[in-house]
Amino acid sequence: MQPVDQEKAVQARPRPASVASVRNLRVYFQSKRGMVHAVDGVSFDIYDGETLGLVGETGCGKSVTGRSFLKLLPVPPGKIASGSIQFKPHATCRNCDGNGCPSCEGTGRQSAANSRGRSNEKGIRDSVDAEIVELLEIGREEMRRIRGDRIAMIFQDPGKALNPTLPISEQLSEVFLLHRTSELLEAAGLPASTGGALRRFASQEQRFGDSLLMALPPNRAFRNRLVGALNKMVIEALGDTQVPNPAKLMARYPHELSGGMKQRVMIAQALACNPDILIADEPTTALDVTVEARILELIKELQKKRRTSVLYISHDLSLVRRICDRVAVMYAGKVVEIGSTDAIFRDPRHPYTRGLISAVPSAGARRGELAAIRGTVPELVDPAPTCRFAGRCPFEADSCRRFEPELKPVSNGHAVACFIDSAAPSGRQPTFQSAAV
Amino acid sequence: MSAASQLNSDRSPPGCLDSLLSVRNVRKYFPIREGALQRIVGHVRAVDGVSFDIRRGETVGLVGESGCGKTTLARCVSGLTDITGGGIYFDLPHKQAILLGQLSSPNAEGGPLPGHKQELERIDTAHRIDRLEGEAGRRFRRNCQMVFQDSFASLNPRHLVFDLVSRPLRVYREATGSELTERVVELLEQVGLGRQHLYRYPHQFSGGQRQRISIARALALNPEIIVLDEPTSALDVSVQAQILNLLNELQSQRNLAFLFVTHDLSVIHHMADRVVVMYLGKVSETGDTGELFKAPHHPYTRALMEAKPDLEDESSKYEFKGLEGTVPDPARPPRGCRFHTRCEFATESCGWEIDDIVRCLEYDPAAFETLSGVERRSDFDAVLTFDDAKSANRLAEMLRSGAVPKALQDSLSKLELRDRHVSVAFEEVDEVPLTSRGPGRAAACVLDPSVIASGRNG
Numbered sequence: 001m002q003p004v005d006q007e008k009a010v011q012a013r014p015r016p017a018s019v020a021s022v023r024n025l026r027v028y029f030q031s032k033r034g035m036v037h038a039v040d041g042v043s044f045d046i047y048d049g050e051t052l053g054l055v056g057e058t059g060c061g062k063s064v065t066g067r068s069f070l071k072l073l074p075v076p077p078g079k080i081a082s083g084s085i086q087f088k089p090h091a092t093c094r095n096c097d098g099n100g101c102p103s104c105e106g107t108g109r110q111s112a113a114n115s116r117g118r119s120n121e122k123g124i125r126d127s128v129d130a131e132i133v134e135l136l137e138i139g140r141e142e143m144r145r146i147r148g149d150r151i152a153m154i155f156q157d158p159g160k161a162l163n164p165t166l167p168i169s170e171q172l173s174e175v176f177l178l179h180r181t182s183e184l185l186e187a188a189g190l191p192a193s194t195g196g197a198l199r200r201f202a203s204q205e206q207r208f209g210d211s212l213l214m215a216l217p218p219n220r221a222f223r224n225r226l227v228g229a230l231n232k233m234v235i236e237a238l239g240d241t242q243v244p245n246p247a248k249l250m251a252r253y254p255h256e257l258s259g260g261m262k263q264r265v266m267i268a269q270a271l272a273c274n275p276d277i278l279i280a281d282e283p284t285t286a287l288d289v290t291v292e293a294r295i296l297e298l299i300k301e302l303q304k305k306r307r308t309s310v311l312y313i314s315h316d317l318s319l320v321r322r323i324c325d326r327v328a329v330m331y332a333g334k335v336v337e338i339g340s341t342d343a344i345f346r347d348p349r350h351p352y353t354r355g356l357i358s359a360v361p362s363a364g365a366r367r368g369e370l371a372a373i374r375g376t377v378p379e380l381v382d383p384a385p386t387c388r389f390a391g392r393c394p395f396e397a398d399s400c401r402r403f404e405p406e407l408k409p410v411s412n413g414h415a416v417a418c419f420i421d422s423a424a425p426s427g428r429q430p431t432f433q434s435a436a437v
Numbered sequence: 438m439s440a441a442s443q444l445n446s447d448r449s450p451p452g453c454l455d456s457l458l459s460v461r462n463v464r465k466y467f468p469i470r471e472g473a474l475q476r477i478v479g480h481v482r483a484v485d486g487v488s489f490d491i492r493r494g495e496t497v498g499l500v501g502e503s504g505c506g507k508t509t510l511a512r513c514v515s516g517l518t519d520i521t522g523g524g525i526y527f528d529l530p531h532k533q534a535i536l537l538g539q540l541s542s543p544n545a546e547g548g549p550l551p552g553h554k555q556e557l558e559r560i561d562t563a564h565r566i567d568r569l570e571g572e573a574g575r576r577f578r579r580n581c582q583m584v585f586q587d588s589f590a591s592l593n594p595r596h597l598v599f600d601l602v603s604r605p606l607r608v609y610r611e612a613t614g615s616e617l618t619e620r621v622v623e624l625l626e627q628v629g630l631g632r633q634h635l636y637r638y639p640h641q642f643s644g645g646q647r648q649r650i651s652i653a654r655a656l657a658l659n660p661e662i663i664v665l666d667e668p669t670s671a672l673d674v675s676v677q678a679q680i681l682n683l684l685n686e687l688q689s690q691r692n693l694a695f696l697f698v699t700h701d702l703s704v705i706h707h708m709a710d711r712v713v714v715m716y717l718g719k720v721s722e723t724g725d726t727g728e729l730f731k732a733p734h735h736p737y738t739r740a741l742m743e744a745k746p747d748l749e750d751e752s753s754k755y756e757f758k759g760l761e762g763t764v765p766d767p768a769r770p771p772r773g774c775r776f777h778t779r780c781e782f783a784t785e786s787c788g789w790e791i792d793d794i795v796r797c798l799e800y801d802p803a804a805f806e807t808l809s810g811v812e813r814r815s816d817f818d819a820v821l822t823f824d825d826a827k828s829a830n831r832l833a834e835m836l837r838s839g840a841v842p843k844a845l846q847d848s849l850s851k852l853e854l855r856d857r858h859v860s861v862a863f864e865e866v867d868e869v870p871l872t873s874r875g876p877g878r879a880a881a882c883v884l885d886p887s888v889i890a891s892g893r894n895g
Contacts, residue, residue: 057673244800288502293744293759322757359678361707368685372678
């Protein structure tokens with residue numbers, strides 16, 4: 001664990017407390033033709049309890065960004081070239097010790113910014129004593145502890161993300177066994193100091209011969225109590241996702257369930273440990289529109305109840321508009337525009353955002369006159385330092401082809417990486433009037 | 438190409454009564470086989486009596502959830518799947534279409550008269566796509582092309598673009614040698630690709646480009662109708678916009694007719710002249726795109742609109758919400774209106790049946806576990822047996838109280854509790870037919886459109 005530049009950390013934190021700040025993240029992939037700059041200098045914050053939408057076309061690096069939070073990238077060929085992801089886990093609420101009280105709205109947790117005096121050897125304190133974890137630098141074991149517990153992920157295709165050889169109950173209990181061992185022991189009425197085979201059973205670290213030990217009395221009775229407690233926790237988690245008859249669902253295998261039901265199981269799995277951040281990577285792309293709306297309602301509801309922040313990765317603008325508080329638009333490995341949903345959709349400042357919004361078929365558009373963005377996404381092999389959208393942009397000027405625009409704020413919380421709103425270093429500046437057709 | 442465009446100008450303008458393709462009461466059942474002998478134990482009714490027309494130069498949109506039979510119907514229309522019942526007629530003149538309607542409507546004896554039979558036979562051999570033979574069959578097949586959803590699966594990865602696009606031309610002996618190459622280049626240029634793409638493999642292209650190759654292949658024989666099965670579902674919005682623009686441009690150039698199958702309402706709203714909304718193998722509503730989107734006459738159409746509100750339209754009258762429950766089993770579709778199990782407007786005359794009670798019980802695990810048998814006299818009349826009298830009593834309570842939909846309660850005609858047995862009966866309801874609601878508009882719902890528009894069940 002390296003010390004983090006404290007000054008920078010303070011500076012980087014905006015008014016609302018952020019649970020995670022991504023700074024200058026660069027993820028490259030080695031390919032035959034050279035380094036593919038899949039994510040190239042991405043910075044954003046996820047605020048406490050908000051839904052941040054990450055939109056963009058296929059191959060713009062949005063999924064890679066989401067996966068780098070949890071070290072889920074294939075390394076090699078992937079490589080995290082630089083940057084940092086600082087994660088500030090919620091601390092246990094001081095008033096109620098995690099049992100739920102009015103001050104923490106029953107969640108038992110407080111956001112990092114207003115918690116005090118809790119730290120351990122793993123974390124470092126920033127100016128308000130919150131613990132900061134540098135996600136890109138911690139080891140495998142620590143990541144295992146965070147993954148699924150403090151940061152959880154929902155994947156695009158529930159059919160592929162669930163293990164086809166295990167029944168639903170086992171896939172869900174894994175989360176509890178890994179992250180909630182002491183709660184499990186408590187729920188089974190065993191002392192927290194329980195050790196030996198029983199503890200190993202409750203934390204899924206079985207050794208050779210443990211199954212034999214567990215089959216002998218009195219361990220057998222304890223084991224049954226543990227399994228009972230575990231099943232209760234699983235049923236509760238499933239029940240939260242409004243699954244009809246959760247007890248019956250537990251014995252089923254993934255292939256027996258419909259797509260919407262599988263996605264619910266995955267949501268139950270992700271939210272089982274009450275995570276601080278939920279990364280939803282196109283969670284409804286594989287589902288029907290009517291089911292999609294139900295799943296989103298469900299995520300929204302659970303999020304409100306648990307004050308989880310959601311990073312919602314999607315290519316569907318109309319969905320993002322309905323459910324997100326803020327939106328970051330990505331193009332070719334960069335965030336080109338970020339701001340509140342309202343600002344982005346009411347007054348998009350980047351030509352790409354404008355292009356994306358007008359490409360969605362709507363009632364107003366005349367037949368055959370959809371505003372398609374011309375050209376295709378550029379290859380990201382060793383890109384030149386120019387505006388990545390140059391060549392497809394209807395407003396581009398010569399400065400766009402020579403300099404790379406940076407993300408600059410245009411109004412409160414709304415930032416754009418385009419010379420349209422900030423002066424170009426030299427050369428002619430693009431404007432929305434100078435549309436080159 | 439010049440000859441082709443001349444041909445096009447001769448074609449009748451859109452809006453004339455002759456339809457290019459007439460789908461009449463089409464049914465497609467897939468058998469369910471079981472056991473060592475693979476005996477047929479039932480049928481999945483993928484498409485169950487669908488009728489509509491496609492005229493020259495128009496786009497008909499086909500919408501519905503996955504599993505509603507829209508892709509099966511598209512495959513039936515293009516002749517890729519045999520149909521179980523009904524008929525699909527190609528290039529049927531208006532007069533014969535009327536005659537067909539009269540002849541195939543059931544009369545007093547239950548079957549067509551001998552004279553009529555001959556007449557029907559004559560129409561069938563001349564126009565029904567699965568009865569066409571020889572030259573007529575070739576004419577249909579070259580005039581009806583298809584573009585599939587997954588361009589990865591529908592383009593042979595071992596063939597060059599040239600092979601893929603030239604295949605139809607070679608099969609129909611349209612061109613050979615350098616003329617063939619020129620024709621292929623011309624087609625590629627029409628879809629926004631070029632000569633440089635001739636000798637490449639499909640994997641070297643992006644999703645949007647592959648879909649363009651599929652479209653070029655479909656255009657090769659200058660067809661009159663193209664069946665598009667979710668052509669843009671796998672694409673990004675900006676690429677989708679390019680493809681949709683291309684399709685529209687081609688349509689106006691060549692007077693093409695499209696059958697556009699998709700689940701995306703915003704695409705349908707943009708592309709289609711007329712819309713057919715399908716649910717569980719049946720048409721629930723059909724009509725002009727503008728009117729249908731202005732005022733849906735079927736709760737399912739409304740539910741679809743609520744699930745996918747328009748991006749631009751902020752003051753949308755629909756709030757964002759999804760549908761409860763899942764699509765029922767198409768092997769045992771619900772009686773009455775097929776949508777009544779998930780419909781928030783359901784009334785007592787929508788066809789409530791015994792299965793609905795069982796469905797309600799599933800939400801009450803304790804009661805469902807104790808249900809030991811259902812003895813049916815019909816779909817509307819049965820005796821439910823529980824393990825103990827307490828559970829039976831609980832079900833009776835449930836049916837009397839507000840734990841079940843109000844409409845279900847209202848349609849109960851009998852509810853008797855005897856020890857462990859509860860016998861229930863509903864009023865028998867026939868299938869809700871598709872009724873005409875003005876020119877070109879039809880919906881299968883018992884409710885008044887104003888009720889659905891207001892969003893409240895009176």
